[in-house]
Amino acid sequence: MYKEKLIKSCVGIAGCGGLGSNCAVALARIGVGNLVIADFDVIVQSNLNRQYFFFNQIGQKKVFALRDNINNINRDVVVDAHDIKLSPASIKTLFQKCDIIIEAFDLAEMKQMIIETVLTEFPMKYLISGVGLAGWGNNNTIKTERYDKLFVCGDQQIEVSQDCPPLAPRVGIVANMQANQALEIIINELNK
Amino acid sequence: MKIILNNREETFEKDTMNVAELLKAKNFTFKIITVKVNGSFVKKEDYETTLIIEGDDVAAIHLLTGG
Numbered sequence A: 001m002y003k004e005k006l007i008k009s010c011v012g013i014a015g016c017g018g019l020g021s022n023c024a025v026a027l028a029r030i031g032v033g034n035l036v037i038a039d040f041d042v043i044v045q046s047n048l049n050r051q052y053f054f055f056n057q058i059g060q061k062k063v064f065a066l067r068d069n070i071n072n073i074n075r076d077v078v079v080d081a082h083d084i085k086l087s088p089a090s091i092k093t094l095f096q097k098c099d100i101i102i103e104a105f106d107l108a109e110m111k112q113m114i115i116e117t118v119l120t121e122f123p124m125k126y127l128i129s130g131v132g133l134a135g136w137g138n139n140n141t142i143k144t145e146r147y148d149k150l151f152v153c154g155d156q157q158i159e160v161s162q163d164c165p166p167l168a169p170r171v172g173i174v175a176n177m178q179a180n181q182a183l184e185i186i187i188n189e190l191n192k
Numbered sequence B: 001m002k003i004i005l006n007n008r009e010e011t012f013e014k015d016t017m018n019v020a021e022l023l024k025a026k027n028f029t030f031k032i033i034t035v036k037v038n039g040s041f042v043k044k045e046d047y048e049t050t051l052i053i054e055g056d057d058v059a060a061i062h063l064l065t066g067g
Helices: A002-008 A018-030 A045-049 A062-073 A088-094 A108-121 A168-188 B019-025
Strands: A010-014 A034-039 A078-083 A100-103 A126-130 A143-147 A150-154 B002-005 B008-011 B016-018 B033-037 B040-042 B051-053 B057-062
Touching: A002 A168, A010 A018, A018 A034, A018 A062, A018 A100, A018 A168, A034 A062, A034 A088, A062 A078, A078 A088, A088 A108, A100 A108, A100 A168, A108 A126, A108 A150, A108 B033, A108 B040, A126 A168, A150 A168, A150 B057, B016 B019, B019 B033, B019 B057
Parallel strands: A010 A034, A010 A100, A034 A078, A100 A126, A126 A150, B002 B057
Antiparallel strands: A143 A150, B002 B008, B016 B051, B033 B040, B033 B057
């Protein structure tokens, strides 16, 4: 039964911005039992163009506001929320118990850091990264590539810039693609 | 040699290349890139000493800001 597998699973989400907040909410809605979320940032108004937060949460820490929003959707999800800027050492500690890690950072340097940390420290864990989600349109360039246990969702082409901002539709597509990939792994590949 | 590069088959005239030469040949001059050869992560300082031969499975993933 797929619901049993979801309840027993644990997914780590590194970053609670556009990718992380939307991916976490999708996983909470379908009943993933355990989520470990981490972020150091505070919600500002400009985040509301794509991130799963509300006007009255401006000024709050993203990680705690996201925990509240998850709890308001599904009370059965156990949320382990960490207000921290992730480093190789803290990734190793916080995500130890996770079956799958979602890379949901903003900066390319941070994406590289977590991918290299997971490939080195946790070669047996699944990692789902989001790369290439800026701008609008181009639905059919968004895809998922698999490299062993590393999955990369996104167009792998378009970087955020002043004229090419991250916006709700494409960010949401990639975040939900990451959630959908995690769901497929939980159901088809994890032995729980 | 024939190798798999980013999940697609590619043919090169040389019989072997190191990672740095492969990235140059493909014009992968991105600042932030993560390389795996046959499933194992290759550190940047090992690009010149890691050789790629016929049949290898290489991933060179260009990382972009946005999230």
